Amino acid sequence: MAFKQEVNMTNKFRCPQQEHQISRRRWLGTTVGTTVASWGLGGLIQPSVAESLRRDHKQVLFIWIDGGMSQLESWDPKPNTEFGGPFRSIPTSLPGVYISELLPQTAQIMHKLAVVRSLCTQDNSHSAGVGRIQRGDPKDRGVTYPYFGSAVANLLGPGESALPAYVWVKPGSGGFKHQDAGFLGPQYGALAFGDGQAPSNLSRPEAFDALDDQARNRLREAANRRYAQNRRRKVTDANTYVFDTAQTLMERSDLFDQSTFTRQELQRYGEHDLGRHMLVGRRMLEAGVRFVKVNSYGWDTHGDNFNGHASLMPRFDQAFSAIVRDLSERGMLENVLVIAMSEFGRTPRINGHIGRDHWPEAWSLAMAGCGLQSGVVAGATNPLGTWVKSEEYDIGHMFHTWFHALGIDARHREYVINGQPLPIAHEDCHAIKELLI
Amino acid sequence: MKCLLVFVLRDKCRYLLAWFFLSLALSSAQLLLPAAFSQGPIAVRIDELIHQRADGTLSPLASDEAFLRRIYLDLVGRIPTLAETREFLTRRSPQRRAQVVDALLASDEYPLRMAQLFDVMLNERRGEHVEWRGFLRQAFKENRPWDRITREILNPDVTQNISRGAAFFYTGRLKRYGQVPADVPGLVRDIGRMFLGVDVQCAQCHDHLFIDDYAQVDYQGLLAFVGNTYIRTDHPFPAVAEKQLTEKVQFASVFDGEQKKTGPRLPGGVEFDVPKFEPGEEFLVPPDKKKKTLGVRKFSTLRILAAELPRSDNRGFARNIVNRLWWVMMGRGLVDPLDLHHPDNPPSHPELLETLTDAMIAHQFDIKWFLRELALSGTYQRSSQLPGGFSDGQILLPQSYRVALERPLSAEQLLQSTLTATGVEQSWSIDPTGAKAGQDQSTIAAKEEQQQEWIKLFQAAFANPPKEPEIEIAPSVRAALFLMNDTTFLGWFESRPGNLVHRLAALDGDRLVAEELYLTVLTRRPSTDEILEVHTYLAADPAERTKRLGYLAWALVTSTEFCVNH
Incomplete structure (x- = not known):
């Protein structure tokens, strides 16, 4: 009996019965020529691959609201209903569209946004949800899919900035977050800037001035050139690439200097973590980083949801509306895809602690920019906000939509890992047409 | 026999002629061997079977210096010390390569x-x-x-x-x-x-x-x-x-x-x-x-x-360890990837894999014996520089083993080699079971503790994350930032009594400096150009000589040549 349990336990790892049926046919008919993912050095030494994939420098700003923003206190308010809570809704710059009064500044730029109110996803726990949502909830094939940031880093490459392709501005500690990359391999992980600060070993020790640094690196490069003579290029090229990227990052230490934000900028974005981190994120985008994730924590309002959102939402409202405005004014919004979302929404039902719990069944997210319609709201929930009444969109639909917006054909592009072709987005889902240009 | 190799090395015009002679020699592989090492029967067979499928020129044997660096990294996990290198280069015995293989296999560091x-x-x-x-x-x-x-x-x-x-x-x-x-x-x-x-x-x-x-x-x-x-x-x-x-x-x-x-x-x-x-x-x-x-x-x-599972009649078990040890020494499995043995992914050299597997079983899975056979083969000792006639190595298939493949250094190999090169520590060779003569227990404990700290530092900079196999050379931005800016690491290039930079500063003459530097860090003598570079760089600012010696040493330790096993 004991082992029976073990067997049952392993069933959890299995893919559901009906899976693969369609895709298998497709896999078998697919040539390996579509190889995108690469192991080991591939991604480092073949900028030419990235070259051929490059669009006109599309970028992503991914705002991750960790813990679960309440859709009822943000994008999909239901005032004066059973579960509506105490906040009113307010009109927006988009006629007929109302959002929570906690988003007054965002309401003024609603005509620039694309909002989805009909998300219906699978996981209602943080531990599973954070990963599943950011990996696009792929089918379980016994491999670990990359987070969206790693996927974009792999599919579009770093671009011309010579900066790392995927950076993550977050409260707390920083470092190299290889876990995000899944099967793509550690080099597609996130370079995380804890509290927006520089990664470890970024700054040159004071004993070295710029001339010293240049001198020692010239000697190193000369040694590498001599070594490369009469040898395969592969190793030296890869080594050169990482040193060049590291040096570019060192030269751009200004990206991390928060003392140079102007008084006015800080006031507009907000003098709190999210405001400052969003400003750092804007700098990264301006510097050409392909994918910037900005993180806000502390949204898991199981208790005292309304005071919680009353204090959290204004910070989001301020920072989010400021960056969308700035990107728009600088003409960057055309090429930057902005996404603001959590791992799930919050229950319409208000619990005994005046809180809202986890609710993946019917929730919302907001987007703007690159490849998307502006001033559009897709999907709707029922009058109580408990269920989706239009077509339900899973995170797979969003991945298809985002890839499409970035000019990547998710129906045909595949990763090839150890000879196995793997779809880049869930093959049972599709892009949401009404959101796309 | 040395003459033949010299042809291959130096005279491209005669390269075809040399190949003709080499081909003749194939029937008796012993003839192929230079006087510098002796082989066991399996090592001979390895070379025969690799030659048979080479389909083109092979790189000549690596120099004594290159061989010494490689075998130290493989068998004891670090580069040789300056003293070890100098001593080896004085040897004239035709058995000298076999001698060093045997000495390392018998050492406490193995x-x-x-x-x-x-x-x-x-x-x-x-x-x-x-x-x-x-x-x-x-x-x-x-x-x-x-x-x-x-x-x-x-x-x-x-x-x-x-x-x-x-x-x-x-x-x-x-x-x-x-x-x-x-x-x-x-x-x-x-x-x-x-x-x-x-x-x-x-x-x-x-x-x-x-x-x-x-x-x-x-x-x-x-x-x-x-x-x-x-x-x-x-x-x-x-x-x-x-x-x-x-x-x-x-x-x-x-x-x-x-x-x-x-x-x-x-x-x-x-x-x-x-x-x-x-x-x-x-x-x-x-x-x-x-x-x-x-x-x-x-x-x-x-x-x-x-x-x-671990039975001598379980062919898969025996093949696996043979293939993995071959990868350790040669840089690529005969079956590649290492964990995809199956009929549709045949070995690059089927007969060789079977021969080695038979031999491994006959020798009761003796890892030390097996490593020795590999180390004594000409295939292991081949140069990592491209054979004549190639300007771009990419068209040379790695599975031909016509040129020695460059291999990654683990975080641990890199640390021990760096310590050896910079003279911070002669080696990690602290006998784990007890005190060495002249070292009391507390000194040993303190050294072990220091080593552990450094190992963590290097693992953070160079090791792969958990569950990621370390198979290929994979430089990272993280590692580059460490090499350029980590203060502990950079401290090893400041002049301190007994360390490399201190020793270099005491030498009289830039030629001597260059020779000591290159032999210590890269286990080879500098070329004329390299001596000139050292001289030019040092002479440009005599007041900053010590600092510049540190930069020269740093540039070599952070170079590709140091950071891979070639």
Whole structure:
């Protein structure tokens, strides 16, 4: 009996019965020529691959609201209903569209946004949800899919900035977050800037001035050139690439200097973590980083949801509306895809602690920019906000939509890992047409 | 014979002629060998079979200097010291390469290097445990045969002090982290990968889609061996036990849903029955709660696994270790990737793999003997510089072994080599079992502690994350930032009594400086250009001579030439 349990336990790892049926046919008919993912050095030494994939420098700003923003206190308010809570809704710059009064500044730029109110996803726990949502909830094939940031880093490459392709501005500690990359391999992980600060070993020790640094690196490069003579290029090229990227990052230490934000900028974005981190994120985008994730924590309002959102939402409202405005004014919004979302929404039902719990069944997210319609709201929930009444969109639909917006054909592009072709987005889902240009 | 090699090396015009002579010599491979080393019969056969399929020029043998650096890195995990290099270069004996191979295999550092190598290979940075490290060190110190080591890992025995740490292979994978469950699929997968060279991960839910040879029953049969293993918490050291397997494992393909069953079964092997016992009848030795023993079961799947997998008539088991050790020394498995042995992925040199496998079995899985044979082959000792006639190495297939392949250095190899080069520490060779003459216990403890700190520093900068195999050279931005800016590392290039920069500063004349520098760091003499570069750079600012010596040393230690095994 004991082992029976073990067997049952392993069933959890299995893919559901009906899976693969369609895709298998497709896999078998697919040539390996579509190889995108690469192991080991591939991604480092073949900028030419990235070259051929490059669009006109599309970028992503991914705002991750960790813990679960309440859709009822943000994008999909239901005032004066059973579960509506105490906040009113307010009109927006988009006629007929109302959002929570906690988003007054965002309401003024609603005509620039694309909002989805009909998300219906699978996981209602943080531990599973954070990963599943950011990996696009792929089918379980016994491999670990990359987070969206790693996927974009792999599919579009770093671009011309010579900066790392995927950076993550977050409260707390920083470092190299290889876990995000899944099967793509550690080099597609996130370079995380804890509290927006520089990664470890970024700054040159004071004993070295710029001339010293240049001198020692010239000697190193000369040694590498001599070594490369009469040898395969592969190793030296890869080594050169990482040193060049590291040096570019060192030269751009200004990206991390928060003392140079102007008084006015800080006031507009907000003098709190999210405001400052969003400003750092804007700098990264301006510097050409392909994918910037900005993180806000502390949204898991199981208790005292309304005071919680009353204090959290204004910070989001301020920072989010400021960056969308700035990107728009600088003409960057055309090429930057902005996404603001959590791992799930919050229950319409208000619990005994005046809180809202986890609710993946019917929730919302907001987007703007690159490849998307502006001033559009897709999907709707029922009058109580408990269920989706239009077509339900899973995170797979969003991945298809985002890839499409970035000019990547998710129906045909595949990763090839150890000879196995793997779809880049869930093959049972599709892009949401009404959101796309 | 040296003349022939000189032709190949220096005279492209005569290269065809040289190849003609070399081809003639193939019939008697001994003729091919330069006087500098002697070979065993397997080493000779390796070269014959590699030559047969080379399909073009081979690079000549590496220089004595290049050979010395390579063999030190492979067998003791560091570059040679300046004194060791100088001494070796004075030797004139035709046996000198064999002599150094034998000396290194017999040294105290060999088991330490092997313990690190196998720790990284088998556990893929899943953490460290002093008992596991102790198990590996002792095993390689005694040169335990690979089949015995495998048995000790697959069925660890809590009563055996010298091998109980082997259980860390299981416990490292079965440990739960927060809400993350025990990695049973990972354990099943790794038993296949590490000991049989087959990765059955993608045959978990259905027969493998692209590898006809990997069936779902292969995964499920392995699961039946280890699926009921759990971590024992009543010991301070890693330990596992198993629940009684009472039924076959049930499984169904996600494609057709047909219910199937299997008992314990090795991939492609026979299925073992799952016997039924009356309650209370399942023990040979019943458990004893007072003595806290779990008893001995009549039917133990771990015992069967340990008895049946590492057998000399299990070809897959023998092939796997041969292929992995070949990869260790040559940089690419005869079967590549290492864990995808199957008929549609044949070895680059089928006859060679079979010959080596036969020999390994005949030598009772003697790892030290096998490494020695590989090290004495011309294939191992070939230069990593392209053979004549190639301007771009990319068109040279790596599986031809026509040129020695560049290999990554582990974080540990890089640390020990850096310490050796910069003179911070002669080597890590602290006898783990006791005091060396002249070293008291507290000094040894302090040194070990210091080493551990540095190892953590280097692992953070250079090692792959857990579960990522370290197979290929993979430079990273993280490592580059470390090499450019880490203050501990940079401190090793400041002049301090006894270290490299201090020694260089005391030398009279830039030629001497260049020679000492290159021989110490890169285990070779500098070229004329390199001597000139050193001189020009130092002469440009005599006031900053010491600082500049530090930069010269830093540039060589951070160069590709230092950071790979070539």
